[in-house]
Amino acid sequence: MAFTLYNAPQSTCSQRVRFVLNAKKLAFDEVKLNLLEGDQLKPDYLKLNPNGVVPTLDHDGAIVTDSTVITEYLDEVFPAVSFTPEQPHARARMRALMHFTDEMPAASVRVPTYNLAFLPRFQKMSREEFVALAESKPLRREFMMTMGQTGFLQADMDAALSRLRRSYERMDREIAASGGPWLLGKDITLADVAIMPALVRMDDLNMAQWQDLPRVVTWFDNVRAHPAFAPTYYPGSLLSERFPHLKQQARAV
Ligand SMILES: N[C@@H](CCC(=O)N[C@@H](CS)C(=O)NCC(=O)O)C(=O)O
Numbered sequence: 001m002a003f004t005l006y007n008a009p010q011s012t013c014s015q016r017v018r019f020v021l022n023a024k025k026l027a028f029d030e031v032k033l034n035l036l037e038g039d040q041l042k043p044d045y046l047k048l049n050p051n052g053v054v055p056t057l058d059h060d061g062a063i064v065t066d067s068t069v070i071t072e073y074l075d076e077v078f079p080a081v082s083f084t085p086e087q088p089h090a091r092a093r094m095r096a097l098m099h100f101t102d103e104m105p106a107a108s109v110r111v112p113t114y115n116l117a118f119l120p121r122f123q124k125m126s127r128e129e130f131v132a133l134a135e136s137k138p139l140r141r142e143f144m145m146t147m148g149q150t151g152f153l154q155a156d157m158d159a160a161l162s163r164l165r166r167s168y169e170r171m172d173r174e175i176a177a178s179g180g181p182w183l184l185g186k187d188i189t190l191a192d193v194a195i196m197p198a199l200v201r202m203d204d205l206n207m208a209q210w211q212d213l214p215r216v217v218t219w220f221d222n223v224r225a226h227p228a229f230a231p232t233y234y235p236g237s238l239l240s241e242r243f244p245h246l247k248q249q250a251r252a253v
Pocket of ligand 1: 011053064067
């Protein structure tokens, strides 16, 4: 049994999959793609993942894409350390939270990420180079063109931060309703794994806005204390390690 994970150290979607592999103690080879250099858009990689994004898992030749799908796949195939509740209704709630996460915090976190980390690189490109880059991205063409070479507008940034804030408030309500300490109660599930990287990213950008929500503060402490956390966030996994200017800059946003 062999796993190869095509991923990127700082990619939030990749971090979900690394967390589950590490928690299950499944050894895996990592192919690290340089997303800024466009490794994810090369023809050989597009054959594995036509969306041109990471992560992609190769399990003995079986290719699985999309981070939440990969984490569910791993939980089905290796259920010994389970992240999925037994009871069907609890499973449905877990999946609903995963959908919420992809729609709200995981999507919103891209706005500050791109504005703060990637924009300086895009600004150095000619218009033609930038448009060609945007057009080469199967999923993110319009996102890139909206950002343009001057960055997302303050209104876009404010909207993303508002959506993130509402996501923390939703977490708070879910933890309160389930009795915590995790979103669905006493056991960590894939719903917790799905939302984890968004909070880690915002904390890394010095933009954590959940300090007044003690249940979320405790949740964040717990996720960072989980044995799978440190091997997942190995050195080089935080954006601020690659772009040290970020911590300073974020304060000014
Ligand atoms: N829904 C996909 C989204 C994957 C995704 O957006 N990956 C980002 C990194 S977190 C990526 O590869 N971006 C490269 C690009 O936009 O060109 C998943 O969860 O796997």
